[in-house]
């Protein structure tokens with residue numbers, strides 16, 4: 001049985017597993033309660049971040065690497081174009097840009113905004129990270145002007161990677177998406193597998209609902 005440890009970016013992995021119809025279980029990891037209180041998880045990932053994956057004798061971290069592992073191990077799947085397809089380059093680029101160019105810099109914006117001591121919230125590193133996120137977002141905007149999904153006409157794992165990053169930025173980073181990016185997120189998150197993943201990732205679902213409710217109460221949509 002495949003085990004996914006932790007939500008956060010683990011949501012990407014759960015969404016992919018739902019898209020691929022593979023059986024799995026989610027083992028929660030509560031970072032807010034302090035990962036140091038979870039020795040079982042620290043034995044899986046001594047660095048203490050989430051997510052991790054266990055599949056038989058294979059244990060690994062890094063959400064994008066985990067997605068690539070699952071696709072290679074249990075594919076082929078239409079979620080990943082084969083290397084001889086013209087869309088393969090775009091697919092690879094956006095699969096990785098979703099983490100390296102978007103979610104990773106956004107993480108430092110989010111922790112500065114929400115977790116840093118008051119006096120350290122406005123800092124050069126967080127501003128630079130937001131600048132990096134916004135510059136990489138231009139590549140997403142340009143691609144969405146060309147095709148409905150990031151690797152062309154079909155939904156792929158690259159869309160899982162980038163959708164996660166855009167929703168993370170919206171919910172926790174104070175980022176307002178443009179019309180095309182919002183329409184894209186509405187399209188990708190309308191998928192049944194996304195909804196099933198949300199039902200499995202109870203912490204993510206509760207957080208998303210709480211952010212949506214507080215936005216509504218402030219007069220947003």
Ligand SMILES: N[C@@H](CCC(=O)N[C@@H](CS)C(=O)NCC(=O)O)C(=O)O
Pocket residue numbers: 007008009010031047048049050051061062063064099104107
């Ligand atoms: N590049 C990693 C990032 C993992 C990451 O930063 N996860 C966050 C939560 S989504 C975390 O565990 N943060 C706590 C820490 O880094 O100590 C991935 O894509 O899996």
